[in-house]
Amino acid sequence: MATYLVTGASGGIGCEYCRQLKERGDEVIAACRSSSPDLDKLGVRVETGVDITSDAAVRGLAARLAGQPLDVLINNAGVLQSIPLDHLDFDSIRHQFEVNAIGTLRLTQALLPNLSEGSKLILMTSRMGSIGDNTSGGSYGYRMSKVAMSMAGKSLS
Ligand SMILES: NC(=O)c1ccc[n+]([C@@H]2O[C@H](COP(=O)([O-])OP(=O)(O)OC[C@H]3O[C@@H](n4cnc5c(N)ncnc54)[C@H](OP(=O)(O)O)[C@@H]3O)[C@@H](O)[C@H]2O)c1
Incomplete structure (x- = not known):
């Protein structure tokens, strides 16, 4: 049995990670901005108020x-x-960097004391974060921020 912490656990893939981990007998700490009925019913430890763009929340x-x-x-x-190239929204791009790249690094750095030799760190990228796989273009903020996140992962490794 291992102890996992999952961010963005209120819904989607994060909540499903929690469900499957709990089901197989692992210990789960679910971090989210606010919980959800789907997460609440899992019976795992839930830590709310975890906006990864906020220093205070992550601290x-x-x-x-x-x-x-x-x-x-x-x-x-x-x-x-x-958002397409002819309607670029730089606030949106900045926000995606804040969450996907900087937020991920902020959260990871804050929890380094909880990790030890043998602990694993997972960063959720996407095929859209692959330069080699980018045959369709677009999604500037998402693609760029996921590449930045991957580079943080490489440095962390
Ligand atoms: N779905 C796919 O096909 C796919 C493919 C490749 C990679 N991914 C990656 O997989 C991960 C999960 O995707 P998903 O499809 O499950 O997306 P989702 O349903 O939109 O879930 C994203 C989660 O991130 C949380 N989040 C957003 N901004 C946050 C912030 N500032 N601080 C803390 N949490 C925040 C959301 O919380 P709230 O509920 O509070 O908004 C939500 O729980 C993402 O990193 C995504 O890029 C997804």
């Missing part, structure tokens, strides 16, 4: 988890806003 989570060893940290929280 608060780290304080609540002080001394709690983590075997696996799954950085799942992310945001996708697709």
